[in-house]
Structures are given as structure tokens and as C-alpha cells.
Amino acid sequence: MYAIWKLCWSNLKNKKVQNSFMAIIIMLSALLLSTAILVINNTNRVYENMHAKVHGAHQILRLENGIHDPNQVHQWWAGQQGVTASEMMRYRYLSSMSHAGAEIPNVDLFMMDTPKGPFPVDKLLFVQGGETQAPKPGTAWIPTSLAYSNDIQVGDPIEFKTDKETFRLQVAAVVVDISYCSPFATSGRIWMNGQDYNTHMASLQGSDMYMTGLRFDDYSQNRAYWESFEKFLGTPYLESVKDFESISSYYMIANQVISFIMVFLAVVMISVALYTLGFTISDAILSSYKTIGIIKSVGLSSRKVVAAYVTQYTLLAFVSVIPGILLSYVFSNNIVSSSMAYLNTGTADMNVQFSAIAIWVGAAVVAVIFLSALLFSYKARGIEPAQAIRYGMSEKDSSKQSGRGSTWKKKLLKLGSLPTEMIIGLRGVTKNIRGSALIILITALSTSVLVFGFLFVYSISSIHGTIAKWGYDSADLSVRIDNPAKLTYEQLHEEVLSDQRVKNYSRYGDANAVLPIDKDLAAEMEQDTMGILLTVAEGNYDEIGYENVKGRNPLNGQEISIGVNIARSLNIDVGDPLDIYIEGEKHTLTVTGIYQAIANMSYTGRITADVVRKVNPDYGAVMNTTFINLQDGVSIDQFVSELHHKYGSSIWTASQATLVDEVFSQAVTILILPMSVMALLFIVITFVIIYSICRINMKKESRTYGIYKSIGMTSRQIRMAVTAGILVVSAIGALVGVPLGLIGLPPLLNFILADYGIVEVPLILNGGGIAAMIPLSIVAACLGSWFASRSVQTTSPRILTVE
Known part of the structure; x- marks a missing residue:
């Protein structure tokens, strides 16, 4: 054993630079692999711990179209053992919010009538501001996603614009609202005092909408509850459901991408390290061929010579892996903190925690180096002392070299x-x-x-x-009418959309829909229906830049284009019929296209306004967003400025670049x-x-x-x-x-x-x-x-x- 150690130490001592660089390669491989594992584990841990801490919702039911009785729905879910239901909270939509005199683009706001706390589901965590049962009159709570991205602090005034007025509230608290404060999301819940809600929201046109969060003791059993629930209703549930996968997806996506790339690169780097190791050992054996021959001639066995090389590089790997794993803590902590910033309450829960997997990763790297060193150093067993002393190499190699x-x-x-x-x-x-x-x-x-x-x-x-290839429009700008009493769509069409500088335009809205799932797929997917969000167009999808990966956009009231995940889940292709419930009415539409979209994980669809008008002839009145393309050479900023100057607060406009950057x-x-x-x-x-x-x-x-x-x-x-x-x-x-x-x-x-x-x-x-x-x-x-x-x-x- 002493002879083995002596040879090992001699190799380490005499080739310091070469061994140091091999150690760096091994360390960086361990760093990348360990970082990827820590990021994946801690992203899940941070989110799951926070979700458990606040009793986060597994599903959120939104009743917006009056199809089901909110009280009846809430009473049924509240009476189920193994399910915790929040209050049935009323809300209205707004899409205009300003801070410090500047309007925040591309936001969809749920203006909530805040129930008295504590919340049984989706408990709010107060990051800034004092915790109270409900906001005081004239104040509101806002989620971290809106506050951090727009530099809003407690005490700041924020303004909201409805079709009747502009009103101001003061930020009383910034809260972690786990279901509505994820990265990349444009929606958020604004928690209002009940008095303010009645003053500013309840008086608006239309009726209140309702939302309730459901938390299951065992989320895997949710399908059984839904089967019982729909039997109770007597019909499929035809309103909107936001499930756990959709709620959590935006928290996970960035780190999943980073971690997967890291794992791939770490595997590549380890493969390169192994190839380099083989090259180094082979060269070390060749350069020490004569020395090894002499050592073997005096009685040292081939096994001990091989053991010297194996010991050398295993020891090197062991020493190198430790700092790689330690450094991965710092690197992964930075990544997780950045991607999960909206859940940060200043507690230690956000810090990366070591796991046994990271240690096993280090052990695996050492084991791979050990086996590779054993394989590559096996060549030393074939060295013949006489040939080594005479030629400094095998006789065969000597003959090759001489020729x-x-x-x-x-x-x-x-x-x-x-x-x-x-x-x-x-x-x-x-x-x-x-x-x-x-x-x-x-x-x-x-x-x-x-x-x-x-x-x-x-x-x-x-x-x-x-942006069109990510599932969004690629129009030059968006225009939204915020005060129909002062500016109607007909006026907008006559005064703006007929302008010679406007190349084309389309008016858009949205609608919730439900897809029934046939029995064979339902058992596999563990659900009988699938709720999706529809984009509704009064105009041409192609002109505004919506793209498909297969097929085309719908052109009439008999057609639909669907997201790739719907097509994959339901095994649907272009040309197939699709049964769909829109606002409670069943339609059978032909699939004309399949597109990809990052929003809602591609569980979305595109239809024309003619489809919705069959059920709701007055649907056009709620289509208040118009996408516009301008003629080549026309300044978008100048056009937007003219609209602001002419129509003031009655209209909201933003360029496509502004909306994309915001998300x-x-x-x-x-x-x-x-x-x-x-x-x-x-x-x-x-x-x-x-x-x-x-x-x-x-x-x-x-x-x-x-x-x-x-x-x-x-x-x-x-x-x-x-x-x-x-x-x-x-x-x-x-x-x-x-x-x-x-x-x-x-x-x-x-x-x-x-x-x-x-x-x-x-x-x-x-x-x-x-x-x-x-x-x-x-x-x-x-x-x-x-x-x-x-x-x-x-x-x-x-x-x-x-x-």
C-alpha cells in the first residue's frame, strides 16, 4: 500500500498544473450538475412550502356568465369532507391602472370585494404594510407581482379607470397572493374595501362575477369530487376553472428551462472530462513507460501500478467535487431567489437548502471518475519490462514510429x-x-x-x-375604449379606424368555454371536461398576425383554431369536428388550425365573433379592444400620442413593443x-x-x-x-x-x-x-x-x- 501511495503522491506532486486543471474540469462539472439539481428541488420546495403555508388553492372556480348559481355551487363544495372552500368572492374586471401619473400597460385586474380574514384558502402574506382583516376605506392591497415590477410602495396612490370615472386608492399593503402573483402573468387581484367596491364597482354595467378557491386534502382525488359535483348540477360545469397545473406553471417554467440546459451541459462537460482523463492517463503511461517497466522489473505488480493511477484521480475527483457542490449553493440560491422573487416575504424559506441528492451527485461524479481511471489505466497491465527499458514503449509502437x-x-x-x-x-x-x-x-x-x-x-x-409565434398578436398597437359614454366604437371607427394611416384592424374579446371529454380519454386524463379560454375576433386573424403551426385561422362561425395542448390531449387534428360549450350553449365546430401559445399553456382556442353572437347577440358591446396595424412608414409613437391628446382618458393605447416588454x-x-x-x-x-x-x-x-x-x-x-x-x-x-x-x-x-x-x-x-x-x-x-x-x-x- 505504501508503494501505491508513493507513486500516487509522486504523480500529484510532479504534475501540479496538469492535475490542477483536471481538478477544475471535475469541479465545474459537479458545479453545473449540482446547481441544476438544487434549482429543480428548491424551486419545487419553495413553491410547495409556500402553497402549503398559505393553504393555496388547487383549483379556482370563476362564475362569470350566470350559467350556474354561485350560492348553490359554493354550498355544495363547502359541504364536502376533504375539501376546503374559500368564500364566494364577488369581483369585476378592470384593465386600467396608473401609478405616478403613468398607466401600467397590459394588466387584467380582478377588483375584489375583500371578505373578512383570515382566508381559509389562498391566505395573503403581508410583505409590506400592516395586516388587518380587510383594507380600510380608500385603500387597497396589491400583489407583489404588480408592486415589484412597477416600483409601487405602501402609501403610494394608484388610479383605476372605469367607463364612468377615474378613482384613486392608496396602497395599504403589498401581499403575496400565490394564485395571482406569478412571473410573466398579466393578471392580479386588487383587494378593495367593501364600501369602495360598492361605490366604484357595483354600480358599473353588467353584474357581479364570483370566484371561489378549492383546496383538496388529497388533490389526486379531485376527479371523484367533480363527478359528484356535476351529478349534483345535472349538467357539466360550464364556467371557468383554473387548476393547480396552470397556477404553478409560470413559477416553474424559467427554472425548468435553466435546469434542463444545465443538466445537458453538465453531462457534456463530464463526458469531455472523461475523454480528457483518458487522454491524460494514456499519455502519462506512455511518458512513464520506461519508469513503469523498471518498477515492474523490481517486483511491483501490474495491479499496484493501476491502483496508483486510480487512487490519484479518485482522490483528485473527491477533492474537486466538494468545492463544486459548495459553490452550487451560491449559484442556485441566486437563480431561485430571482425566479421566485414574487413569493419572497423576507424569511429563510426562500434560501436554497442542500439535499441528499446533491451529495449523491458528487458521489456519482467521483464514482464515474474512479471507473474511468480504472478503465484507462488498465493499459499499464500490458507493459513488458524488457521492451519498456529497451525502447521506452512497446516494440510494436517503436516499429511504427521508426517508419x-x-x-x-x-x-x-x-x-x-x-x-x-x-x-x-x-x-x-x-x-x-x-x-x-x-x-x-x-x-x-x-x-x-x-x-x-x-x-x-x-x-x-x-x-x-x-411574438406571433408565441401565440400573441403582432399588431402595431392596441386601443381600448375605457369610457363608452364619451367614445363609442362607432365613433372610434369613423374617426380613427378610417384614417388613411391605418392599414387594417380587428376587434377582439374573449370568452370562457368548456370541452367535453369522451369516456375513454376521461379515464386517462382523470377529468370529464376541460375549461379553456377563447379569443374572439371580429375581423381577420391573419391580418393582425396570429399564426398557426398547422392549418389556418378560423374564418366563419363554423370554425375554430385550437392550442397544441388541446390537440395533443384530445387527439384532435385539423379537419376534425369539436364539441364545445360557449356560455352554456353547445356548438360543433370544425378545427381549421393548431397553434402554439405560452399563455394558458396552449389550453386556448380562437373563434370568430359570429359563434358567440349565436348565443349572445349583444356580445359586440363588450369587445372594447381593437388591434391596429399602421401603414409602412407611419410613426407608431406619434399616432399613439395623437390619440391620447384627442381622447384623453376615454381611450387607452399601447404599442405592441410596450406590451411585450411588460410581460x-x-x-x-x-x-x-x-x-x-x-x-x-x-x-x-x-x-x-x-x-x-x-x-x-x-x-x-x-x-x-x-x-x-x-x-x-x-x-x-x-x-x-x-x-x-x-x-x-x-x-x-x-x-x-x-x-x-x-x-x-x-x-x-x-x-x-x-x-x-x-x-x-x-x-x-x-x-x-x-x-x-x-x-x-x-x-x-x-x-x-x-x-x-x-x-x-x-x-x-x-x-x-x-x-
Whole structure:
């Protein structure tokens, strides 16, 4: 055992730089893998702990169309054992909120008549402001999602605009409202005092809507309750239901994307580390061939020689994995804190907690290194002492090497027109095929990761260019009538929509619908109906930019386009009939298209206004949003400014870019840090591995470089020659990596986001940015080579030749 340890320690001591860099590779692999595991586990933990703490709703029922009696619905659910139901809370919709004189774009507000606390379901956690049973008159509670993103503090006044008036409330508290404060969501609940609700909301046109939250002791049994509930109703439930999967999806999506990419990159990095390990051990055995032969000739067994190498790299892995796992705590804590910021109440619940899985990840990395070292070092068992002492290698390899001279002369004659440094560099590259292949692999992977990372982040930050492919419209601006008493749609049509600068327009609304599920699928899906949100158009979907991944948009009252998750769940394709209940009335529509949408996880549909008018002839009166495209060359900002100046508070307008930035700006913030760090890690890995390869090659070719130096070549010329060879090889790898990053890696995103409603992630190619990524791995490779060749500069030709 002492002999094994002595050999192990000698290898660690004599190759400090090489071993240090191998340790860095192992550490970074463990860092990425452990971070991904911690992010996934802690995202779920933070959300689930918070959901349990506030008795979060598993389902939220919204009764908006008067189809079912709210009191009857509430009494039934409140009487069920194993189910906790909140009060049946009344509310109205508003879509206008201002703070500090500026209107907040793209918000859908549930103006709630706050029941007296404590809430049995969806308990509110007060982050700012004092906790009371209900807001005082003239005040309101707002969710963290609205407060943080718009810098609203307790005591600030906020304004709301109805079709009759503009009224002001003061923010009394900022609360965590777990069902309505997720990232990327545009809706939120504003909790009002009952007196204020009666004054400002109850007097509006239309009737109150109602909402109740349901929490199940065992959520997996919810289907049995729903079967009993619909038997009680005598009909399917035909109003809106927001289920747990939909409530939680936006909390999870960003971290799921980041974690999946991290796991993939960690696996790639570990694979590269293993390949590098095999290369390093093989080279170590070859460079110590004679020494191993001598050791074996004096009685040390092959098993103990192999054990020395295995012990060396297992020990190295063990020492490296520990800081990788510790650093992953800091990295994952930052990611989780950023993505779950809207749930942060300042308690320790948000901090990342270590789990046994992270320790097992470290153990797995050590085990893989151990097995790989055992496999690669097994070559030492075949060393024959006599051949090793005589040739410094096996007799077979010696014969091969002695026969290479004439071949290299012929090859070098073909390169005679190149500069001397380039010939020397290329000779070194082609002589060391395994090392060159590894350099190509590393630079290809590094470039592909850099290109893919840039492509992804740039596409999200420039999402307004592909917003139609995410399920939204791509109109130039949105116009909403806020005061029909002062401005009717007919006036808007005559004075604005008929303007010569307007290219086309369409009026939009929405409606809730229910899809019945046939018996065979119902048993598999554990539900008999599926509630969806419909976009309703009075106009042409295509003109406003709505796209489909298959088929086309609906054109008449007999057609519908559906989201990809509806099509997948119900096994429906273009051309199939679809039974659907809209406002309680059954329709059979033909599916003309299937589209992807991030909103509502693609459990949505598109119909024309003709469908709803069959049930509700007056539906047009509630279609108060119009999407407008302007003629080419017309300034959108100037057009919006004119509308504000002419119509004042009667109208609300916003450009498409403003609305998109409001929703997706947080996605960019969450993604930039981890993607940037991962890109930096791969650049570091490229430098480290290529430094290690070149360092090994410099040792092997020391005699050759000594000869070059003795015949007049300067140290700088030799270093330039080595770097020139690496430049060529790394450039080849980078060129291979570009298509891999553009074509090979994006399908991973499609796989991750498919459950969230995106099956073909819309990516924007930016030639300049992609071109800027290519040199990074090449520069890292050249720097690794340049630094590795420093030994030539400080060593005399005589010593090099002797070595």
C-alpha cells in the first residue's frame, strides 16, 4: 500500500498544473450538475412550502356568465369532507391602472370585494404594510407581482379607470397572493374595501362575477369530487376553472428551462472530462513507460501500478467535487431567489437548502471518475519490462514510429509554400491525432454552447420580433375604449379606424368555454371536461398576425383554431369536428388550425365573433379592444400620442413593443445570469483542457523544440508555431460547433417547453452576434496553447535536447 501511495503522491506532486486543471474540469462539472439539481428541488420546495403555508388553492372556480348559481355551487363544495372552500368572492374586471401619473400597460385586474380574514384558502402574506382583516376605506392591497415590477410602495396612490370615472386608492399593503402573483402573468387581484367596491364597482354595467378557491386534502382525488359535483348540477360545469397545473406553471417554467440546459451541459462537460482523463492517463503511461517497466522489473505488480493511477484521480475527483457542490449553493440560491422573487416575504424559506441528492451527485461524479481511471489505466497491465527499458514503449509502437520518417518528409514537402512556423505547427497537430481530435471536440462544443446561449437570450430579449409565434398578436398597437359614454366604437371607427394611416384592424374579446371529454380519454386524463379560454375576433386573424403551426385561422362561425395542448390531449387534428360549450350553449365546430401559445399553456382556442353572437347577440358591446396595424412608414409613437391628446382618458393605447416588454422583461433578467455563467464556464474549460493538452505535447516534443532552438529559432517563433497549429485545429472545431448550436441544441428547448405550450421555440438569428461568439473559443484555445508553451522560453536548448 505504501508503494501505491508513493507513486500516487509522486504523480500529484510532479504534475501540479496538469492535475490542477483536471481538478477544475471535475469541479465545474459537479458545479453545473449540482446547481441544476438544487434549482429543480428548491424551486419545487419553495413553491410547495409556500402553497402549503398559505393553504393555496388547487383549483379556482370563476362564475362569470350566470350559467350556474354561485350560492348553490359554493354550498355544495363547502359541504364536502376533504375539501376546503374559500368564500364566494364577488369581483369585476378592470384593465386600467396608473401609478405616478403613468398607466401600467397590459394588466387584467380582478377588483375584489375583500371578505373578512383570515382566508381559509389562498391566505395573503403581508410583505409590506400592516395586516388587518380587510383594507380600510380608500385603500387597497396589491400583489407583489404588480408592486415589484412597477416600483409601487405602501402609501403610494394608484388610479383605476372605469367607463364612468377615474378613482384613486392608496396602497395599504403589498401581499403575496400565490394564485395571482406569478412571473410573466398579466393578471392580479386588487383587494378593495367593501364600501369602495360598492361605490366604484357595483354600480358599473353588467353584474357581479364570483370566484371561489378549492383546496383538496388529497388533490389526486379531485376527479371523484367533480363527478359528484356535476351529478349534483345535472349538467357539466360550464364556467371557468383554473387548476393547480396552470397556477404553478409560470413559477416553474424559467427554472425548468435553466435546469434542463444545465443538466445537458453538465453531462457534456463530464463526458469531455472523461475523454480528457483518458487522454491524460494514456499519455502519462506512455511518458512513464520506461519508469513503469523498471518498477515492474523490481517486483511491483501490474495491479499496484493501476491502483496508483486510480487512487490519484479518485482522490483528485473527491477533492474537486466538494468545492463544486459548495459553490452550487451560491449559484442556485441566486437563480431561485430571482425566479421566485414574487413569493419572497423576507424569511429563510426562500434560501436554497442542500439535499441528499446533491451529495449523491458528487458521489456519482467521483464514482464515474474512479471507473474511468480504472478503465484507462488498465493499459499499464500490458507493459513488458524488457521492451519498456529497451525502447521506452512497446516494440510494436517503436516499429511504427521508426517508419514514419519518409511519410512525414513527403507531407512536409507538400506544405513547403507555407511559413515555417505554420509547417511546424501543423506537423505537431497531425502528429498528435488524439490530442487534435480532443481540441476539435472541445472547441466545437464550446462554440455550440456559446452560439446557442446567445441565440436563446437574444431571441427572448427580442421576442417582439417573433411574438406571433408565441401565440400573441403582432399588431402595431392596441386601443381600448375605457369610457363608452364619451367614445363609442362607432365613433372610434369613423374617426380613427378610417384614417388613411391605418392599414387594417380587428376587434377582439374573449370568452370562457368548456370541452367535453369522451369516456375513454376521461379515464386517462382523470377529468370529464376541460375549461379553456377563447379569443374572439371580429375581423381577420391573419391580418393582425396570429399564426398557426398547422392549418389556418378560423374564418366563419363554423370554425375554430385550437392550442397544441388541446390537440395533443384530445387527439384532435385539423379537419376534425369539436364539441364545445360557449356560455352554456353547445356548438360543433370544425378545427381549421393548431397553434402554439405560452399563455394558458396552449389550453386556448380562437373563434370568430359570429359563434358567440349565436348565443349572445349583444356580445359586440363588450369587445372594447381593437388591434391596429399602421401603414409602412407611419410613426407608431406619434399616432399613439395623437390619440391620447384627442381622447384623453376615454381611450387607452399601447404599442405592441410596450406590451411585450411588460410581460417578458423578467424572463430576460432571470435567464441572463445563468446563461452568461454557463458560457463563461465553457470558455474556461476550453482554455484549461487545451492548456493541459499542449503542456503534455510540449513535454513529449521537448527534444524537437530543443533542436529547433539550437538551429536558431527563437522561443517566440516556436511558441507562435505551436499556437498556429492550435489556431487551425480550433478554427475547424468552431466551424463545426456553429451548426450544432444553431440546429442541434434548439430541439432541446422544444422538448422542455412542449408541456408549457411551445413545440417549436421561435429563435431569431443574429448574424453579427453569432459571428461574435465564434472567435471566443478559438481565442481561449490559442491562449491555452500560448501559456502552455512558456516553458520553451525559459529552458536552454541543451536541457531540452537532453530531456
